[in-house]
Amino acid sequence: MRSARFVLVRLGFMLVTSLLGTFFLLPVLWLVTAPFNAQATLRVEWPSPFTLQNFGEVFRNTFAIRALFLNSILQAGGTMLGTAVIATLAAYALSRLEIKGRNLFVYLLVLFSSVVTGTAAMVPIFLLLYYLRLIDTHLGVILVLTGGLLPTGIFLMRDFVESMPRSYEESALVSGATAWQMFRDVVLPVLRPGMMVVAVWAFVNAWGNFLIPAILIRSPEKMPAPVAIYSFYTEGGTPVLTLVSAYSLLYALPVVILYLFVNWRYGFRFFGGIKGGGK
Amino acid sequence: MKLQTEKKKSHRIYEAHVVLQDLTKHFGAVVAVDHVDLTISEGEFFALLGPSGCGKTTTLRLIAGLEKPTEGKIFLGGKDVTNLAPRERDVAMVFQDYALYPHMTLRDNIGYPLKVRGVPRKQIYAKVEEVARHLKIEDLLNRRPSQVSGGQQQRAAVARALVHEPQVFLFDEPLSNLDAKLRLEARAFLKHLQREVGVTTIYVTHDQAEAMAMADRIAIMFTGRICQVGSPVEVYRHPLSKEVAAFIGNPPMNLIPGHITREEGGHFFIGPGFSISLGGIPGAQEGEVFLGIRPEHIRVLSEPHPQAIPGKLYAVQPLGPELLITVQVGEIPVSVRLFTDDLPQLEEDVWLLPTLERVHLFDPTGKRLE
Numbered sequence: 001m002r003s004a005r006f007v008l009v010r011l012g013f014m015l016v017t018s019l020l021g022t023f024f025l026l027p028v029l030w031l032v033t034a035p036f037n038a039q040a041t042l043r044v045e046w047p048s049p050f051t052l053q054n055f056g057e058v059f060r061n062t063f064a065i066r067a068l069f070l071n072s073i074l075q076a077g078g079t080m081l082g083t084a085v086i087a088t089l090a091a092y093a094l095s096r097l098e099i100k101g102r103n104l105f106v107y108l109l110v111l112f113s114s115v116v117t118g119t120a121a122m123v124p125i126f127l128l129l130y131y132l133r134l135i136d137t138h139l140g141v142i143l144v145l146t147g148g149l150l151p152t153g154i155f156l157m158r159d160f161v162e163s164m165p166r167s168y169e170e171s172a173l174v175s176g177a178t179a180w181q182m183f184r185d186v187v188l189p190v191l192r193p194g195m196m197v198v199a200v201w202a203f204v205n206a207w208g209n210f211l212i213p214a215i216l217i218r219s220p221e222k223m224p225a226p227v228a229i230y231s232f233y234t235e236g237g238t239p240v241l242t243l244v245s246a247y248s249l250l251y252a253l254p255v256v257i258l259y260l261f262v263n264w265r266y267g268f269r270f271f272g273g274i275k276g277g278g279k
Numbered sequence: 280m281k282l283q284t285e286k287k288k289s290h291r292i293y294e295a296h297v298v299l300q301d302l303t304k305h306f307g308a309v310v311a312v313d314h315v316d317l318t319i320s321e322g323e324f325f326a327l328l329g330p331s332g333c334g335k336t337t338t339l340r341l342i343a344g345l346e347k348p349t350e351g352k353i354f355l356g357g358k359d360v361t362n363l364a365p366r367e368r369d370v371a372m373v374f375q376d377y378a379l380y381p382h383m384t385l386r387d388n389i390g391y392p393l394k395v396r397g398v399p400r401k402q403i404y405a406k407v408e409e410v411a412r413h414l415k416i417e418d419l420l421n422r423r424p425s426q427v428s429g430g431q432q433q434r435a436a437v438a439r440a441l442v443h444e445p446q447v448f449l450f451d452e453p454l455s456n457l458d459a460k461l462r463l464e465a466r467a468f469l470k471h472l473q474r475e476v477g478v479t480t481i482y483v484t485h486d487q488a489e490a491m492a493m494a495d496r497i498a499i500m501f502t503g504r505i506c507q508v509g510s511p512v513e514v515y516r517h518p519l520s521k522e523v524a525a526f527i528g529n530p531p532m533n534l535i536p537g538h539i540t541r542e543e544g545g546h547f548f549i550g551p552g553f554s555i556s557l558g559g560i561p562g563a564q565e566g567e568v569f570l571g572i573r574p575e576h577i578r579v580l581s582e583p584h585p586q587a588i589p590g591k592l593y594a595v596q597p598l599g600p601e602l603l604i605t606v607q608v609g610e611i612p613v614s615v616r617l618f619t620d621d622l623p624q625l626e627e628d629v630w631l632l633p634t635l636e637r638v639h640l641f642d643p644t645g646k647r648l649e
């Protein structure tokens with residue numbers, strides 16, 4: 001009796017997870033098959049006839065390639081760096097300094113962060129950047145994206161900072177370290193797994209952002225990939241599936257590589273991960 | 280071990296000791312340290328003992344410079360360091376959790392105080408090797424803290440404190456994370472090491488046995504105040520208050536409430552259901568008192584005795600080399616330690632004979648009567 005019920009429950013569980021898995025796996029399957037298909041459709045099918053022709057054509061589109069391998073890397077990379085560094089410093093200060101109402105401050109920041117980069121704020125942001133003469137610059141995009149990601153980044157980093165025992169810092173100070181030596185030798189290395197999480201998260205967010213660069217970037221040679229992908233659409237606005245899929249695959253690669261690199265080099269250890277004391 | 284250079288040593292004899300003057304620390308409404316005055320001599324092993332939350336750690340952190348005093352002054356080696364940063368004080372501290380940096384090997388951990396002082400790498404490693412060899416952790420230097428045992432971590436933390444030859448060692452309950460057996464070993468090890476190195480040491484603990492076993496002198500602290508300072512023997516034999524008497528010793532001193540009357544033949548103590556002559560005990564005066572007697576200064580009799588306190592046997596605990604006996608005297612449980620491994624034949628009714636020379640008297644406020 002009991003074992004029969006157990007088997008049924010297991011079966012049901014597997015069925016549900018398989019369905020869910022298929023649902024999420026299908027687009028991925030499409031992404032890795034369609035680019036090699038000379039006659040790609042929206043269906044997942046074995047590439048026939050198999051071809052690398054699509055990639056050849058994508059690479060001939062220098063505008064799109066420059067957008068992907070230069071502009072997107074610059075903008076997402078800059079946002080990643082800015083967010084990780086500033087979030088770490090801010091989270092550290094917010095956690096270690098006695099500031100009245102600091103929790104409220106962080107929550108308010110997180111609450112309004114979605115507003116900052118959201119559609120509602122686009123006009124003021126555009127005007128602000130216009131007066132700062134940052135329209136149509138990489139820096140402008142990086143600043144706006146970083147500003148939007150920082151509150152959540154700070155929020156994430158704060159958990160890492162709070163899980164670091166204060167005695168690490170205090171013991172460094174008593175050992176004779178200056179505040180800067182303590183920060184460089186002890187705080188930063190201990191927080192590095194957290195910084196990596198925030199950095200990758202910021203990169204992925206910036207990498208996929210369409211709205212901000214679409215509005216702030218004017219000249220084609222500075223547009224990033226999410227905007228440039230529209231050069232693979234026909235005049236009428238329908239995607240050329242063979243080219244869009246090939247470009248999308250190329251577009252996905254840097255994120256995958258970054259993730260694998262960070263995971264291999266530092267390992268993603270989430271909250272409290274420093275307890276084990278590193279590898 | 281030649282951890283101290285001769286020059287530094289001779290220089291210290293005149294200067295390096297710790298003076299706390301009227302030291303006070305408030306955290307908002309909480310008074311963590313309350314007008315503490317202490318003088319600690321050169322080379323002394325000084326224990327700060329008290330129950331949890333009495334302000335021991337705060338006192339230590341004030342000395343290290345990790346907290347700013349609300350009031351008072353701190354002198355190290357004759358120099359006023361009250362307003363100096365930790366790095367300008369030349370002290371070393373071993374934290375309760377050891378605070379070894381998880382991303383560094385033990386070698387880099389131990390060498391860190393030298394590194395921040397700009398000592399060349401070669402010299403750092405030579406010195407680290409020397410100290411590590413002395414503490415018998417030289418084989419572990421390439422490991423991370425997470426890859427060694429608790430006892431080894433503790434040694435590494437001590438090594439890091441030792442490596443830059445500070446004026447003063449500060450220990451905050453360094454043994455509380457070790458298991459019972461290791462703790463006994465570490466006690467002997469730390470005491471031996473301190474004698475050898477000769478550095479003034481302030482050692483915080485809430486374990487009275489640890490303080491008694493290791494320290495040259497002990498300061499006993501309750502709610503931010505120092506109640507008594509003295510050698511282990513002094514605080515054991517001559518507690519200045521009922522609280523101190525009850526804190527030192529294991530099990531603690533028995534305290535029996537009652538009053539003293541004066542009759543012909545001297546003073547008598549009237550307790551719950553008994554009366555004994557106090558003879559010529561100093562401090563005996565008529566009125567309400569607490570009679571204090573340590574468990575090891577009582578004999579258990581199976582027959583009545585004019586000088587004995589009658590009670591009911593409650594429990595007998597054989598502990599190997601000694602017996603721990605609990606007797607109800609009225610409502611009060613009285614502990615007795617007998618240094619024997621023979622189980623005594625006892626009926627329910629027993630009589631406790633205190634050693635009169637070892638009886639303490641405290642007034643109702645807890646102050647010792649002399």
Ligand SMILES: Nc1ncnc2c1ncn2[C@@H]1O[C@H](COP(=O)(O)OP(=O)(O)OP(=O)(O)O)[C@@H](O)[C@H]1O
Pocket residue numbers: 306309310311329330331332333334335336337338485
């Ligand atoms: N940073 C702080 N903020 C507020 N109160 C504090 C702070 N540090 C300590 N206290 C309070 O000061 C008092 C003394 O604390 P302290 O840590 O010195 O005690 P302790 O004797 O070391 O106790 P334990 O044996 O538990 O470690 C306690 O009441 C504690 O709650």
Ligand SMILES: [Mg+2]
Pocket residue numbers: 335336337
């Ligand atoms: Mg403490």
